[in-house]
Amino acid sequence: MDPSERPAVVFDNGTGYSKLGFAGNSEPSFTIPTVVAVNESFLDQSEQCSSANWLAQYNAGVMADLDFFIGDEALSHFKSSGLYSLRSPIRHGQVNDWDTMERFWQQSIFNYLRCNPEEHYFLLTDSPVSTPESRECMGEIMFETFNVPGLYISVQSVLSLSAGFAYLKSLSEEDSEDSVSDMTGVVVDIGDGAPHIVPVVNGYVIGSSIKSFPLSGSDVTQFVMQLLQERGELLPPDDALDIARRVKETYCYTPSDIVKEFKKHDSKPSKYIKQWSAIKPKTGVPYTVDIGYERFLGPEIFFHPEMYSPDFSTPLPELIDSCVQSAPIDTRRALYKNIVLSGGTTMFKDFHKRLQNNIKKIVDERVAETNARHRVEVKPVEVNVVTHPIQSYAVWFGGSVAASSHEFFECCHTKEDYEEHGASICRTSTVFKGMY
Amino acid sequence: MILLQSPSRFLLQILKDRIVSGDKGVDIDCHTVEFDDVRYHVQFSMRNPKVMVLSVALPLAPPEAILYDGLPLGAIDAIKAAYGAVVQILDPPKDCFDLTMKINLTKLPTDEEQRNVVLTQIASVREVVLGAPLKLLLRHLASKTVAPNVDKLVALVHRPNESFFLAPQADKVTVVYPMRFQDSIDIVLATSFLQEFVEARRTAALNNAPSCMWSPVPPLELKGVNADALDANAGFVTFVVFPRHVEGRKLDKTVWSLLTFHAYVSYHVKCSEGFMHTRMRRRVESLIQALDRAKSDAEKLKKLVHGGSFRRLSMKHEGNSNH
Ligand SMILES: Nc1ncnc2c1ncn2[C@@H]1O[C@H](COP(=O)(O)OP(=O)(O)O)[C@@H](O)[C@H]1O
Ligand SMILES: [Mg+2]
Numbered sequence: 143m144d145p146s147e148r149p150a151v152v153f154d155n156g157t158g159y160s161k162l163g164f165a166g167n168s169e170p171s172f173t174i175p176t177v178v179a180v181n182e183s184f185l186d187q188s189e190q191c192s193s194a195n196w197l198a199q200y201n202a203g204v205m206a207d208l209d210f211f212i213g214d215e216a217l218s219h220f221k222s223s224g225l226y227s228l229r230s231p232i233r234h235g236q237v238n239d240w241d242t243m244e245r246f247w248q249q250s251i252f253n254y255l256r257c258n259p260e261e262h263y264f265l266l267t268d269s270p271v272s273t274p275e276s277r278e279c280m281g282e283i284m285f286e287t288f289n290v291p292g293l294y295i296s297v298q299s300v301l302s303l304s305a306g307f308a309y310l311k312s313l314s315e316e317d318s319e320d321s322v323s324d325m326t327g328v329v330v331d332i333g334d335g336a337p338h339i340v341p342v343v344n345g346y347v348i349g350s351s352i353k354s355f356p357l358s359g360s361d362v363t364q365f366v367m368q369l370l371q372e373r374g375e376l377l378p379p380d381d382a383l384d385i386a387r388r389v390k391e392t393y394c395y396t397p398s399d400i401v402k403e404f405k406k407h408d409s410k411p412s413k414y415i416k417q418w419s420a421i422k423p424k425t426g427v428p429y430t431v432d433i434g435y436e437r438f439l440g441p442e443i444f445f446h447p448e449m450y451s452p453d454f455s456t457p458l459p460e461l462i463d464s465c466v467q468s469a470p471i472d473t474r475r476a477l478y479k480n481i482v483l484s485g486g487t488t489m490f491k492d493f494h495k496r497l498q499n500n501i502k503k504i505v506d507e508r509v510a511e512t513n514a515r516h517r518v519e520v521k522p523v524e525v526n527v528v529t530h531p532i533q534s535y536a537v538w539f540g541g542s543v544a545a546s547s548h549e550f551f552e553c554c555h556t557k558e559d560y561e562e563h564g565a566s567i568c569r570t571s572t573v574f575k576g577m578y
Numbered sequence: 579m580i581l582l583q584s585p586s587r588f589l590l591q592i593l594k595d596r597i598v599s600g601d602k603g604v605d606i607d608c609h610t611v612e613f614d615d616v617r618y619h620v621q622f623s624m625r626n627p628k629v630m631v632l633s634v635a636l637p638l639a640p641p642e643a644i645l646y647d648g649l650p651l652g653a654i655d656a657i658k659a660a661y662g663a664v665v666q667i668l669d670p671p672k673d674c675f676d677l678t679m680k681i682n683l684t685k686l687p688t689d690e691e692q693r694n695v696v697l698t699q700i701a702s703v704r705e706v707v708l709g710a711p712l713k714l715l716l717r718h719l720a721s722k723t724v725a726p727n728v729d730k731l732v733a734l735v736h737r738p739n740e741s742f743f744l745a746p747q748a749d750k751v752t753v754v755y756p757m758r759f760q761d762s763i764d765i766v767l768a769t770s771f772l773q774e775f776v777e778a779r780r781t782a783a784l785n786n787a788p789s790c791m792w793s794p795v796p797p798l799e800l801k802g803v804n805a806d807a808l809d810a811n812a813g814f815v816t817f818v819v820f821p822r823h824v825e826g827r828k829l830d831k832t833v834w835s836l837l838t839f840h841a842y843v844s845y846h847v848k849c850s851e852g853f854m855h856t857r858m859r860r861r862v863e864s865l866i867q868a869l870d871r872a873k874s875d876a877e878k879l880k881k882l883v884h885g886g887s888f889r890r891l892s893m894k895h896e897g898n899s900n901h
Pocket of ligand 1: 155156157159160332333334335359360387391484486487488534
């Protein structure tokens with residue numbers, strides 16, 4: 143059977159979580175933390191024994207190479223045994239440790255999806271600001287080590303955008319062809335790594351207008367933990383971050399006005415204060431944590447970043463606005479009309495409403511000012527922040543849709559291309575072509 | 579993790595999630611492909627949230643491997659024995675699949691531990707179905723008999739269009755694998771791995787393991803088998819399994835290991851390639867670093883020369899010596 147008759151494997155390796163699955167499915171088969179637990183005790187031992195014994199050293203190296211875990215298993219091995227250390231191959235959306243990344247892929251392929259990489263095409267995703275060298279490295283590992291028949295490396299933001307279209311299309315009965323071919327919008331991708339705001343016009347990324355926001359999901363977690371601890375809630379130190387993360391995912395929401403929200407909480411604490419119960423890992427004693435203002439203060443760092451980080455004070459809505467303003471003038475209206483959210487950290491309740499209101503306000507003020515200054519009547523600008531239920535894994539979903547189309551197999555770099563031209567075929571990404 | 583586990587992680591996760599999420603779950607319709615082209619299709623519908631419809635496609639069987647109603651010998655009985663009332667087999671199976679089962683989650687045991695045992699069993703459906711004939715033959719070996727109505731040489735499908743062979747006798751069963759690989763590097767690595775594997779078997783610690791041989795040509799047991807089935811590019815591996823290898827609880831483990839022997843070797847070959855690349859990359863990196871260091875030393879030297887500091891130094895020196 144030709145590999146193109148089997149579903150392609152789609153990997154979206156994020157800073158925090160990796161989404162692994164097969165093209166054609168509507169959800170990834172696995173969503174696991176992007177971490178690897180490695181056992182370095184072998185190496186330490188060999189350093190102690192004399193360096194002359196190269197065979198012992200070599201064997202220790204091999205054992206260290208074999209003894210590792212990924213995902214949730216990595217976390218549990220790390221917690222329960224002192225032998226393992228944790229490594230995150232991806233920092234701020236970009237791979238910075240290729241050996242660890244290779245191990246992560248190896249386990250993802252052989253032990254999670256349990257497939258033979260020679261029998262499937264692969265779609266990998268890549269941050270909008272990653273380098274050609276990093277794409278080259280991806281290609282090298284995929285073709286050389288895993289011997290894949292074909293590979294496509296896609297830019298995350300473009301996939302998020304197409305995911306939004308594909309999802310809306312699947313809802314509407316009649317085929318509205320033009321809206322699908324019209325791939326224009328601003329993608330706001332906030333996960334665990336460095337969030338990016340990426341304008342896309344007709345499927346092409348406008349590289350010069352990409353903006354980054356320095357705070358992400360892990361900062362919200364950190365902030366929630368700080369708030370809980372400062373208020374005097376007793377969290378077991380080993381579990382504090384984990385609990386803060388789960389509190390955040392379960393209870394945090396975005397209010398329309400933070401001052402009103404404080405008042406609401408104060409007048410009706412019983413309605414707004416939540417409890418989190420857990421068991422102390424060491425002693426087995428149950429305990430409860432009260433969750434109050436954290437619920438709405440956590441996500442507030444996107445609207446008042448100076449609350450958490452004194453060096454940065456531009457709120458997210460302002461950054462999105464300046465991103466659109468830096469795009470070519472004839473594309474701006476279309477961009478405002480389709481601001482697409484993607485990534486786990488955009489899942490807070492009413493996050494999109496707040497963004498939409500704030501951006502609308504900035505835009506309306508600008509229009510009013512223009513009208514007053516030039517005595518004209520400019521048509522109001524339509525601002526639309528799009529949400530959909532697949533938002534938290536939109537990148538993967540977009541990949542799944544893209545990799546199940548027929549054109550996909552023609553767009554892939556094949557093993558033959560690789561053998562003829564080398565890893566440089568992966569350097570360029572078609573979505574940047576023509577733009578610079 | 580070096581050995582492949584029998585339960586599919588994917589199926590097990592879906593089943594467990596479903597138990598946790600209870601009735602408020604959503605429609606699920608997804609598919610997955612495992613090594614050697616075993617495909618699964620999972621369906622849950624809102625109308626009947628407690629029923630999972632699971633379809634399984636097996637690797638395409640070569641002509642010498644005989645199927646019964648599209649399934650390996652004894653598969654239906656094995657399913658009934660393993661799952662009892664929880665599973666109902668649908669006849670005919672869904673298009674493009676060899677087996678479709680309805681799994682009724684309300685019939686699962688209420689005790690969590692017992693329930694997990696059954697769920698793990700369901701996720702191991704591959705072993706139950708493909709391993710059924712193997713288990714039948716080995717069970718007879720455990721009681722030192724030969725199964726009735728069985729040929730002298732049985733071919734069982736384990737990969738698309740490929741089978742392995744069993745020669746059952748009352749006191750031992752000989753298992754032969756023709757080993758095939760696609761990639762030329764894989765063939766070389768696999769051949770040397772297999773020879774080392776046989777060598778390792780001879781060490782004292784493994785005295786109780788089944789004896790194991792590798793040969794570049796088909797062993798005698800395969801006399802009379804058609805030429806296509808004997809066309810192997812990485813030689814032939816033979817195991818001799820004795821009753822002590824299939825006693826009691828050892829049986830399941832032996833069945834799974836024999837069933838996935840080829841996958842095990844190919845996984846090893848892939849991993850070794852990975853390790854080699856990692857090591858080569860590290861080596862190249864350290865060489866580049868060494869080169870960079872050498873280069874920057876040379877550049878420093880150049881700068882010094884250009885800046886005239888050498889001359890100044892030496893002039894100073896001269897001056898000093900004049901005094
Ligand atoms: N329902 C939720 N509400 C808020 N945050 C969430 C939710 N679900 C996940 N997250 C957060 O989203 C982040 C992961 O998002 P993801 O897009 O997977 O990141 P990445 O792709 O960078 O790894 C984590 O910080 C996680 O805590
Ligand atoms: Mg992401």
